[in-house]
Amino acid sequence: MAKRIDVSGLSAYYGAHKAIDDISMTVEPRSVTAFIGPSGCGKSTFLRTLNRMHEVTPGGRVEGKVMLDDENLYGTNVDPVAVRRTVGMVFQRPNPFPTMSIFDNVAAGLRLNGNYKKSQLNDIVEKSLKGANLWNEVKDRLNKPGSGLSGGQQQRLCIARAIAVEPDVLLMDEPCSALDPISTLAIEDLIGELKERFTIVIVTHNMQQAARVSDRTAFFNLAAVGQPGKLIELDDTERIFSNPSVQATEDYISGRFG
Amino acid sequence: MSHAIQDRPLSVAPRRGTLSHARLPRWTPAAVAAGSVLAGVGTGLAAGWHSKVQWGLISALLFVLVTYALTTKVEGSRQAKDRVATSLVWVCFVLAVVPLLSLAWVTVSKGLAVLDGYFLTHSMNGVLDAEAGGGIYHALLGTVEQVGIATLIAAPIGLLTAVYLVEYGGGKLAQAVTFFVDVMTGIPSIVAGLFVLTTWNLTLGFGPSGFAGAMALAILMMPVVVRSTEEMLKLVPNELREASLALGIPKWRTILKVVLPTAIGGITTGVMLAVARITGETAPVLLLVFGTKLINPNPFEGAQSSLPLYVYEQYAVGTDAAVARAWAAALVLIAFVMILNLVARGIARWKAPKTGR
Numbered sequence: 001m002a003k004r005i006d007v008s009g010l011s012a013y014y015g016a017h018k019a020i021d022d023i024s025m026t027v028e029p030r031s032v033t034a035f036i037g038p039s040g041c042g043k044s045t046f047l048r049t050l051n052r053m054h055e056v057t058p059g060g061r062v063e064g065k066v067m068l069d070d071e072n073l074y075g076t077n078v079d080p081v082a083v084r085r086t087v088g089m090v091f092q093r094p095n096p097f098p099t100m101s102i103f104d105n106v107a108a109g110l111r112l113n114g115n116y117k118k119s120q121l122n123d124i125v126e127k128s129l130k131g132a133n134l135w136n137e138v139k140d141r142l143n144k145p146g147s148g149l150s151g152g153q154q155q156r157l158c159i160a161r162a163i164a165v166e167p168d169v170l171l172m173d174e175p176c177s178a179l180d181p182i183s184t185l186a187i188e189d190l191i192g193e194l195k196e197r198f199t200i201v202i203v204t205h206n207m208q209q210a211a212r213v214s215d216r217t218a219f220f221n222l223a224a225v226g227q228p229g230k231l232i233e234l235d236d237t238e239r240i241f242s243n244p245s246v247q248a249t250e251d252y253i254s255g256r257f258g
Numbered sequence: 259m260s261h262a263i264q265d266r267p268l269s270v271a272p273r274r275g276t277l278s279h280a281r282l283p284r285w286t287p288a289a290v291a292a293g294s295v296l297a298g299v300g301t302g303l304a305a306g307w308h309s310k311v312q313w314g315l316i317s318a319l320l321f322v323l324v325t326y327a328l329t330t331k332v333e334g335s336r337q338a339k340d341r342v343a344t345s346l347v348w349v350c351f352v353l354a355v356v357p358l359l360s361l362a363w364v365t366v367s368k369g370l371a372v373l374d375g376y377f378l379t380h381s382m383n384g385v386l387d388a389e390a391g392g393g394i395y396h397a398l399l400g401t402v403e404q405v406g407i408a409t410l411i412a413a414p415i416g417l418l419t420a421v422y423l424v425e426y427g428g429g430k431l432a433q434a435v436t437f438f439v440d441v442m443t444g445i446p447s448i449v450a451g452l453f454v455l456t457t458w459n460l461t462l463g464f465g466p467s468g469f470a471g472a473m474a475l476a477i478l479m480m481p482v483v484v485r486s487t488e489e490m491l492k493l494v495p496n497e498l499r500e501a502s503l504a505l506g507i508p509k510w511r512t513i514l515k516v517v518l519p520t521a522i523g524g525i526t527t528g529v530m531l532a533v534a535r536i537t538g539e540t541a542p543v544l545l546l547v548f549g550t551k552l553i554n555p556n557p558f559e560g561a562q563s564s565l566p567l568y569v570y571e572q573y574a575v576g577t578d579a580a581v582a583r584a585w586a587a588a589l590v591l592i593a594f595v596m597i598l599n600l601v602a603r604g605i606a607r608w609k610a611p612k613t614g615r
Contacts, residue, residue, distance in 0.1 A: 056500065088504065088505070093497060095498055099519040099520055099609075108516075109507065112505070113506060162504070
């Protein structure tokens with residue numbers, strides 16, 4: 001549960017295009033790390049390299065090492081499917097499976113992986129929905145389709161689906177950008193609770209959000225359009241937002257960027 | 259149109275500086291249509307034209323022109339263009355529906371004459387072509403068996419090909435497959451029949467059978483299944499695939515449990531349309547199944563019959579009794595295809611992703 005991520009010398013490519021260049025960082029267990037930076041700087045790409053989702057994109061390719069505790073995710077003989085069971089992901093837009101009920105959506109990861117006991121399924125679904133603060137809203141309609149929920153509820157359903165398989169790390173790619181402020185608040189509260197159990201990495205365009213939810217913040221930037229994105233600095237969130245050590249970070253945070 | 263009474267007078271000049279303007283009453287299109295048809299029929303009768311097509315064309319032309327003139331006068335030129343576009347759509351709709359309805363009407367009215375339980379449950383065994391009696395049981399059985407076997411061959415291959423093209427393909431092989439599927443779509447049915455005839459019957463030495471016909475039908479069906487399934491799989495949002503993969507679900511299970519169920523409604527419809535297409539094929543059946551008057555339940559040995567082939571044979575005989583049988587068989591064929599389509603729609607609706615609102 002809750003593992004440390006240690007990235008060293010990681011570059012990711014889309015075909016011949018280098019999207020991120022030589023990134024090294026450490027993400028502490030049981031903490032929230034936020035990635036901020038302008039669009040196109042490679043935050044999401046980097047996030048997707050952390051559970052080997054980057055290579056799902058045609059032409060996606062990665063160089064470097066990502067250590068999860070003491071195991072290299074990109075080592076030989078490492079099964080990407082096993083990696084993704086350990087490192088879960090929540091996407092920008094809520095994407096519940098449209099053919100499945102709320103219950104089936106949460107149970108999907110377990111059922112389709114095949115490693116579960118039938119008697120436990122009800123408990124796991126209930127626990128996951130409670131963990132995602134959605135249980136009270138949906139407990140009477142578990143057999144209704146997940147796509148009938150509101151956007152904020154759908155996103156919490158997706159979080160419940162992700163935590164139902166008990167990953168060690170939870171990656172969130174702008175999980176609130178399609179949601180209203182109230183749903184956003186619900187998810188942010190949830191992130192605060194989830195960090196007791198998981199290592200959380202969140203990409204966000206909302207700097208207040210990064211300041212509110214994260215313990216550590218990483219600022220990414222790119223030299224120019226078409227250039228690969230780079231990690232500028234990673235520090236305690238408080239320090240990044242009050243007294244960053246790099247001028248570019250301060251410019252970006254205070255809105256003087258570009 | 260009982261609710262036709264409008265509180266606004268028919269022609270008031272548009273007032274400047276307001277957002278409202280004079281509108282034609284809601285019954286205008288219907289009234290213009292009725293008037294145009296009357297005028298068309300009247301002109302046709304007066305001039306003594308026999309061709310109903312001329313009557314219809316005059317009516318359609320009048321409908322569009324009068325709508326345009328009237329709207330320009332009352333509502334202005336932008337609304338007139340809008341109405342003309344709407345009228346043209348309606349005219350095209352009617353032009354498309356008239357042949358369909360007339361076909362259905364003629365088939366039903368001529369086909370019902372001999373269509374009864376006896377006709378459906380008896381073959382032509384011992385019935386002379388010229389005399390009345392007999393039935394289509396042997397042809398119906400043949401069609402069901404041949405189409406069933408063709409679907410069993412073509413649907414899985416087509417489905418898997420489409421899955422390959424959408425989920426795995428991307429290289430040279432996928433391009434080649436796409437190209438050959440396109441080429442196959444254009445194969446005339448007689449060529450598919452000749453292909454099976456030369457390989458299966460002439461080279462390998464098998465006799466005519468329902469199975470030989472089914473193979474030719476499968477060749478015709480496959481590209482249709484591939485194309486429609488491909489389109490349906492492309493409609494499945496990539497986000498669903500990523501959501502599933504990110505849960506640590508292997509790709510093959512993602513395809514099987516997430517992608518295919520999401521698209522299953524459209525895929526079923528596509529397969530059923532392909533089935534409907536091959537059900538009416540005559541040429542390969544004529545070459546390969548050969549036709550018989552007897553009931554042959556074994557599709558792997560001996561000549562069979564099929565509905566399109568039966569229609570063709572009976573119509574070729576030309577006696578009143580035979581032509582009546584041909585119409586009845588045609589009606590059964592249409593009903594068969596229609597039932598398949600309704601079943602497909604039912605499945606599509608039943609399996610479609612539910613919104614649950």
